[in-house]
Amino acid sequence: xxxxxxxxxxPLRGEVRISGAKNAALxxxxxxxxxxxxxxxxxxxxxxDVGTMRxxxxxxxxxxxxxxxxxxxxGGNVANWEAPYDMVKTMRAAILVLxxxxxxxxxxxxxxxxxxxIGSRPVDLHIKGLQAxxxxxxxxxxxxxxxxxRLKGARIFFDIVSVTGxxxxxxxxxxxxxxxxxxxxxxxxxxxxxANCLRAMGAKISGDGTDTVTITGVEKLNGATHRIMPDRxxxxxxxxxxxxxxxxxxLRETRADILETVLEKLxxxxxxxKVAGDTIHLEMKGRPKAVNVRTAPHPAFPTDMQAQxxxxxxxxxxxxxxxxxxxxxxxxxVQELRRLGAQIDVEGNTSVVRGVEHLEGATVMATDLRAxxxxxxxxxxxxxxxxxxxxxxxDRGYEHIEAKLEKLGANIRRLK
Ligand code: UD1
Numbered sequence: 001x002x003x004x005x006x007x008x009x010x011p012l013r014g015e016v017r018i019s020g021a022k023n024a025a026l027x028x029x030x031x032x033x034x035x036x037x038x039x040x041x042x043x044x045x046x047x048x049d050v051g052t053m054r055x056x057x058x059x060x061x062x063x064x065x066x067x068x069x070x071x072x073x074x075g076g077n078v079a080n081w082e083a084p085y086d087m088v089k090t091m092r093a094a095i096l097v098l099x100x101x102x103x104x105x106x107x108x109x110x111x112x113x114x115x116x117x118i119g120s121r122p123v124d125l126h127i128k129g130l131q132a133x134x135x136x137x138x139x140x141x142x143x144x145x146x147x148x149x150r151l152k153g154a155r156i157f158f159d160i161v162s163v164t165g166x167x168x169x170x171x172x173x174x175x176x177x178x179x180x181x182x183x184x185x186x187x188x189x190x191x192x193x194x195a196n197c198l199r200a201m202g203a204k205i206s207g208d209g210t211d212t213v214t215i216t217g218v219e220k221l222n223g224a225t226h227r228i229m230p231d232r233x234x235x236x237x238x239x240x241x242x243x244x245x246x247x248x249x250x251l252r253e254t255r256a257d258i259l260e261t262v263l264e265k266l267x268x269x270x271x272x273x274k275v276a277g278d279t280i281h282l283e284m285k286g287r288p289k290a291v292n293v294r295t296a297p298h299p300a301f302p303t304d305m306q307a308q309x310x311x312x313x314x315x316x317x318x319x320x321x322x323x324x325x326x327x328x329x330x331x332x333x334v335q336e337l338r339r340l341g342a343q344i345d346v347e348g349n350t351s352v353v354r355g356v357e358h359l360e361g362a363t364v365m366a367t368d369l370r371a372x373x374x375x376x377x378x379x380x381x382x383x384x385x386x387x388x389x390x391x392x393x394x395d396r397g398y399e400h401i402e403a404k405l406e407k408l409g410a411n412i413r414r415l416k
Contacts, residue, residue: 004388004402006379007411008361012247014408018235018254019045019399020228024193026093027167028228029053031197032062032073033100034175037223039201040070044228045399048392052091056083060097070225078105085111085142091396095123096164099172102135102146110144121327125165129156133169133176153178153217161186161297166213167194173215174203182213188298189258193229200224230254230278233304233370234398236262239282240308241377241405243271244315248283249408256280261301265291269312288312290320290355297326307333307374314342315381316355324349333371336364340382361386369397376401380410387415 020043029050032039044050054064061078064071081101088094088111101108113123127137127144133156135148153176156169166186171194173180185191187209195208201224204216235254242249243266256263256275263273263280269288274281290313295303303326313320314337324330331351334344340359345352361384366372372394379386388394391414394401402412 001389002391003415004376004379004391004394005413005415006361006376006386006388008359008380008382008384008386010380010409010411011245012238012242012249012380012405012408012410015250015252016238016404016408017252018230018238019043021045021190021193021231021233022047022049022397023163023188023233024190024229025050026053027096027164027171027190027194028197028226029057029073030096030100031171031194031201032057033060033075033078033097034104034171035201035221035223036076038072038074039223040067040072040225042070042225042227044071045231047399048396049091049093052087053093056087056094056097081105081108083110087111088113092121093164095126096168096171098126098144098146099130099168099170102130102148103151103172103175106148106150108144108146112139112142112144123165125158125160125162126168129165129169130172132156133172133180151176151217153180153215155181156183158182158184163188163191166191170195170205170208170213170215171198173217174198174205174221176215176217178217180215180217182215183211185211185213186297187211189229189232197224197226200226229258232258232262233302235259235280236302236305237308237373237377237398238404239266239271239280240305240312241380242282242408243269243284243288244312244377244381246284246286247408248281250279250281253278254280260299262305265293265301265309269316288316290316290318290353292321294323295326303327303330304370306330307370308377310334310344310351310353311337311374311377311381313353313355314340314344314378315357315359319352319354322351322353332367333374336367336371336375337378339364340378340386342378358383360384363387363389366390366393369393373398376405380405
């Protein structure tokens with residue numbers, strides 16, 4: 001298993017290009033199932049999850065190819081409507097094929113995702129939504145088996161805000177008969193990026209980015225060209241790493257408008273931030289101040305940035321409370337941070353972090369994607385060497401992370 005070794009204590013300095021967003025790329029690739037014509041995507045990040053999604057789509061009969069700097073997907077010969085357990089278990093986002101398959105082919109068999117490290121994460125809202133649209137759904141042998149002659153538009157209320165739930169039903173509604181209204185829908189920028197791509201394919205969608213999304217189904221969607229939006233979590237991760245190390249960095253090809261709460265928290269921590277066009281510059285002088293964080297659906301503070309801010313708080317001046325309201329088990333990085341000398345108490349979904357002057361390098365284990373990013377940040381600030389085990393989690397969601405950090409001056413290497 002691959003590991004990362006980091007010699008900490010070097011402030012990050014320089015410029016880094018932000019990649020396309022994983023959480024926009026995955027649903028948008030699935031939108032390729034909605035049409036027999038070609039979907040051309042640019043700015044698709046080179047990530048393990050993107051590779052897994054491409055393999056899954058290819059197994060279904062989607063032809064994937066390259067054309068200059070675009071990756072093309074053609075769903076003209078889809079013949080297999082199944083997402084097997086091996087793929088769904090490694091990448092929950094595979095559930096995103098469910099809506100498009102039922103909408104276009106009237107049938108899908110998708111493995112239930114099962115448990116994952118950060119919580120139970122059921123898919124009941126995806127299923128209930130499709131049932132409300134007229135799909136007949138059975139759970140058989142661990143698989144969701146859905147059938148429908150043609151989905152019908154429906155009014156669907158989400159009891160809990162779900163990002164992939166909103167995306168699945170938005171794609172299903174795009175080819176349904178009549179109008180679908182999603183209430184208490186997710187407002188994440190990645191939902192808007194998917195809606196932009198679907199509109200380019202001929203879908204009729206309005207209200208994306210608000211909590212009520214209206215989709216008027218059409219008979220057929222066409223091919224389109226779409227550029228994947230920048231990754232706001234990768235952007236936030238680099239900014240926090242720079243702030244924690246007392247560095248000065250500039251992100252290129254990103255967007256400040258999708259990072260508002262994160263930039264506010266970094267400013268509260270004492271960073272100076274300047275935004276110009278698609279660049280964000282951050283400079284941190286001295287020790288960061290501890291900042292309270294409470295995760296909630298967009299536009300509030302993202303759960304995918306909670307672990308990184310926990311790392312920042314570990315070495316900040318003062319104490320901070322970190323409250324996780326989205327996932328029930330997303331504090332697994334706490335035990336590992338304690339191995340580096342962090343002082344953190346956890347009670348239910350709340351952590352209290354008391355900042356210490358220094359962390360000390362040690363061997364730690366990555367438990368999930370964003371927890372891994374948190375350990376990288378902690379390793380960058382810790383004195384001496386930190387070795388992070390099980391970094392395959394990191395490769396699922398960060399494009400060439402050690403090359404990018406190395407360019408910013410970090411002393412980091414992959415142990416194979
Ligand atoms: C997406 C993101 C993930 C992010 C999360 C929350 C992708 C590919 N992944 O995950 O990076 O951490 O949003 O911002 O975009 N829930 C149910 N029933 C359902 C669906 C969800 O109870 O049918 C619950 C979940 O267990 C969780 C909450 O709703 O507690 C939010 O989950 P959801 O927004 O669905 O997360 P994902 O879409 O899986």
